[in-house]
Amino acid sequence: MKASTAERWLSLFILPSLNLLTAFFFTALILIITNVDPIEAAKYMVQGAFGSQEGWGYTLYYTTNFIFTGLAVAIAFHAGLFNIGGEGQAYIGGLGVTLVALGLSPYLPALIVIPLSILAGALFGAAWAAIPGYLQAYRDSHIVITTIMFNFIAASLMVYLLVNVFAVPGEMTPASRSFPDEIKLWQWHEFVGFFGLSFDSSPLNISLLLALLCCYGVWFLLWKTRWGYEIRTVGANPEAAIYAGINPRKIWMLSMLLGGALAGLVSVNELLGVQHRLVLGFNAGYGFAGIAVALMGRNHPIGIMLAALLFGALYQGGAELAFEMPNVTRDMVIVIQGLIILFSGAMEFMYRPLVRRVLWRWVREGV
Amino acid sequence: MNEILTFITLALDATLRVATPLILAALAGLFSERSGIVDIGLEGKMLVGAFAAAAVSYWTGSAWLGLGAAILASIAFALLHGLACITYQGNQVVSGVAINILASGLTTILGLAWFHQGGSTPPLVGAQRFGEITLPAAEASKSIPILGDFYANVLSGHNILVYIALLLVPFCAWVLYKTRFGLRIRAVGENPKAVDTAGVSVTFLRYRAVIIAGVLCGIAGAYLSTAQNAQFIRDMTAGQGFMALAALIFAKWRPWPILAAALLFGFLDALAIRMQGVSLPLIGQVPVQLIESLPYILTVVLLAGFIGKALPPKALGLPYLKEQR
Numbered sequence: 006m007k008a009s010t011a012e013r014w015l016s017l018f019i020l021p022s023l024n025l026l027t028a029f030f031f032t033a034l035i036l037i038i039t040n041v042d043p044i045e046a047a048k049y050m051v052q053g054a055f056g057s058q059e060g061w062g063y064t065l066y067y068t069t070n071f072i073f074t075g076l077a078v079a080i081a082f083h084a085g086l087f088n089i090g091g092e093g094q095a096y097i098g099g100l101g102v103t104l105v106a107l108g109l110s111p112y113l114p115a116l117i118v119i120p121l122s123i124l125a126g127a128l129f130g131a132a133w134a135a136i137p138g139y140l141q142a143y144r145d146s147h148i149v150i151t152t153i154m155f156n157f158i159a160a161s162l163m164v165y166l167l168v169n170v171f172a173v174p175g176e177m178t179p180a181s182r183s184f185p186d187e188i189k190l191w192q193w194h195e196f197v198g199f200f201g202l203s204f205d206s207s208p209l210n211i212s213l214l215l216a217l218l219c220c221y222g223v224w225f226l227l228w229k230t231r232w233g234y235e236i237r238t239v240g241a242n243p244e245a246a247i248y249a250g251i252n253p254r255k256i257w258m259l260s261m262l263l264g265g266a267l268a269g270l271v272s273v274n275e276l277l278g279v280q281h282r283l284v285l286g287f288n289a290g291y292g293f294a295g296i297a298v299a300l301m302g303r304n305h306p307i308g309i310m311l312a313a314l315l316f317g318a319l320y321q322g323g324a325e326l327a328f329e330m331p332n333v334t335r336d337m338v339i340v341i342q343g344l345i346i347l348f349s350g351a352m353e354f355m356y357r358p359l360v361r362r363v364l365w366r367w368v369r370e371g372v
Numbered sequence: 373m374n375e376i377l378t379f380i381t382l383a384l385d386a387t388l389r390v391a392t393p394l395i396l397a398a399l400a401g402l403f404s405e406r407s408g409i410v411d412i413g414l415e416g417k418m419l420v421g422a423f424a425a426a427a428v429s430y431w432t433g434s435a436w437l438g439l440g441a442a443i444l445a446s447i448a449f450a451l452l453h454g455l456a457c458i459t460y461q462g463n464q465v466v467s468g469v470a471i472n473i474l475a476s477g478l479t480t481i482l483g484l485a486w487f488h489q490g491g492s493t494p495p496l497v498g499a500q501r502f503g504e505i506t507l508p509a510a511e512a513s514k515s516i517p518i519l520g521d522f523y524a525n526v527l528s529g530h531n532i533l534v535y536i537a538l539l540l541v542p543f544c545a546w547v548l549y550k551t552r553f554g555l556r557i558r559a560v561g562e563n564p565k566a567v568d569t570a571g572v573s574v575t576f577l578r579y580r581a582v583i584i585a586g587v588l589c590g591i592a593g594a595y596l597s598t599a600q601n602a603q604f605i606r607d608m609t610a611g612q613g614f615m616a617l618a619a620l621i622f623a624k625w626r627p628w629p630i631l632a633a634a635l636l637f638g639f640l641d642a643l644a645i646r647m648q649g650v651s652l653p654l655i656g657q658v659p660v661q662l663i664e665s666l667p668y669i670l671t672v673v674l675l676a677g678f679i680g681k682a683l684p685p686k687a688l689g690l691p692y693l694k695e696q697r
Contacts, residue, residue: 343474
């Protein structure tokens with residue numbers, strides 16, 4: 006094995022696996038503390054996530070959201086920015102989707118309203134990311150802090166709008182009125198039914214295709230276009246980028262706008278695909294999970310797809326687990342998520358010296 | 373006139389109550405960030421503190437033991453943060469995010485396993501909580517207009533943690549600006565290389581700063597569950613850690629302004645509760661959500677340099693590598 010190949014394997018496969026195993030190990034410990042058999046729990050989770058078509062449907066429906074927020078974090082990461090505002094960007098994206106879906110549907114056919122609505126979700130998400138992006142690029146405020154603050158501002162704004170503007174008179178739940186029947190995305194079982202296939206009913210809808218398309222788009226952008234090259238250059242070394250004639254400020258804006266748009270698309274899956282109305286807190290947790298997805302996926306679209314699938318399975322498996330074992334709740338998944346972020350993000354270098362030493366010995370012996 | 377005075381008195385009283393955890397957590401962030409370690413995890417450390425305090429004071433019947441447990445639990449999370457950021461030179465923001473998520477999940481899971489009440493602890497009564505303290509001569513001073521009234525109704529009648537938080541402000545200012553330890557903490561956040569060259573361990577200094585942050589977040593958490601409220605409720609910090617972070621930045625990483633910022637944010641919060649459904653002359657009804665998000669908006673405006681300029685410690689967020697030049 007050549008040294009460079011060994012190094013690649015180390016950072017792309019060995020270390021992430023070790024970090025993930027460590028996270029699972031601590032999860033098992035916590036389960037044991039709470040008197041739950043971790044092996045039985047794992048069985049329920051895998052069975053729940055992949056054991057049936059319905060399970061697969063839910064898993065992939067969650068996966069869709071994680072792909073969007075994972076890409077949102079990753080694209081900013083490539084430009085050297087840390088976008089923890091996915092939560093707020095997804096939420097405000099929902100505002101865009103709802104405004105168009107409810108506002109234009111009386112005047113235009115669904116075939117036009119739906120694409121416009123998707124576009125609005127992306128645009129609103131991008132707009133919400135644009136302000137922290139602008140403040141970072143042109144006013145030297147720190148993106149991490151401003152995006153955190155913008156998550157809270159978005160949450161307050163949406164509560165205000167849902168209670169005072171969108172609320173349906175006479176109803177207690179803070180939600181908008183339902184979208185017209187024709188303003189919804191094809192459910193997966195309807196979609197494959199069109200081709201004569203059958204699939205059990207689940208919240209999975211064709212947003213998954215949109216998410217996969219976004220993966221390809223992000224890959225193409227980052228590695229095949231001039232913009233992508235500039236984004237990666239700025240991320241690697243902003244000062245070198247300046248000497249190369251790249252304007253880092255514009256690149257930061259660009260990557261935040263794209264990230265915000267991607268996060269905004271969560272609302273397409275959630276609102277156009279499943280809820281069919283604007284509901285309070287539909288974004289809950291997806292923005293933060295995106296950080297874990299991007300970290301695990303090494304900021305590469307293929308890695309993000311796999312990590313998103315893992316998280317989708319954890320979410321669906323976790324729901325199933327909570328149903329089968331009354332002592333466990335879905336919060337177990339939040340713990341796993343935290344551990345994954347901790348070990349594959351913050352402590353990613355923990356095993357590196359050790360594993361590298363072992364690996365180098367192999368390389369030298371010419372295995 | 374009397375009505376306005378009562379309104380102001382009540383609002384100030386509530387301000388102190390709301391500001392206390394903000395003061396404590398922001399002081400925690402002060403030590404951590406002045407030493408160069410970003411602390412997004414204030415929220416998580418407060419939450420584990422709140423949970424540990426409620427659980428232990430329920431089991432032992434002593435709020436003081438609860439406070440001790442809160443401090444220990446919060447220190448444990450602080451050490452985790454230190455391990456990731458100082459020893460393994462990981463990304464400090466990522467570590468903070470992980471700590472917040474971990475704390476949220478872990479407290480709920482353990483709460484459910486131990487108390488079977490949907491993640492809450494049972495209500496605390498009597499000595500399981502920190503009671504109100506009437507300051508000396510509070511009754512007597514009530515008759516003195518304004519000043520006496522302020523003393524009796526605003527300053528008096530809080531629990532001991534409120535007073536501890538208020539006293540910690542001058543104490544922390546003293547430690548940070550008048551002691552050798554404080555000088556080194558400030559130096560290590562600006563230029564760790566210089567501190568290292570002077571023969572002082574950057575690692576040990578930063579670990580101590582992070583542990584102090586743990587202690588203070590623990591007290592803040594214990595305040596939430598055993599003083600302000602009478603039980604732990606899942607995710608009860610509800611963004612107060614981030615509010616404290618905002619206060620820290622708003623105060624430009626300085627102790628006395630932290631007190632002012634926390635009081636301002638506390639006042640806005642108290643105001644938001646009082647303004648619910650109230651219609652003001654000329655303006656009409658002010659959305660509660662707007663008042664609630666003002667601290668965040670103000671912080672963003674400050675960071676954008678529109679009202680003064682907040683300059684963070686120079687080495688904030690950068691892991692220190694001894695070999696690096």
